[in-house]
Amino acid sequence: LAVTAGATAVGGAVVGGAALAYLIQQQQQDENFLFTPQAGSLEGQTIFITGGTGSSLGLETAKRLTAGNPAQIIITARTAAKGDIALADIRTYMKESNPDSLTTLSYKILDLDSIQGIREAVASWEDNLPTINCLV
Known part of the structure; x- marks a missing residue:
């Protein structure tokens, strides 16, 4: 065997x-x-991407999805510093590839190392998280 x-x-x-x-x-x-959505195909949508910092697949996904002009893309990051860097990277990509985009970018702190940390993070988001149309 x-x-x-x-x-x-x-x-x-x-x-x-x-x-x-x-x-x-x-x-x-x-x-x-590489997949890139058609312009306007994601209008009005909120996309939530777990991950999205560093040189991750989540970060590249967030960049590509901006082409569809979603209303909002939310990524998760372990720290505020990593979230800020990732958002700056996505904004740079947007300026070069889709300068007229009105997509709002934000991040939520999430460390997947502990179940308790995940529960606390999600509980803190419940009151101020929009309806999520796509979870990556």
Whole structure:
């Protein structure tokens, strides 16, 4: 069984690696490889992204979703400093790619290291969080 599981894991890694190499090649050949919503397709929507700081997938998602002109994008950050840096990064992206965007950006402090911390954070948001249309 261990040999079979090991062979399956190695086979999966090879297939996964090949798929990743293919995707990278496609991205280099096709500038439209990355998803970007059509202008106006997210108007009036509030998008909540868990994560969104550093060099994360959440941060890149937030940047790309600004193209759809949502009413609001809220990201989470472990600290206020990280949240401020991420918002500045998203704003810079918006100025370059969609300077007329009216999307409001904000962050909420959230540290996923403890269940108690998560409960306290969510409880503090309940009274001042808009209706969320999309959770990432």
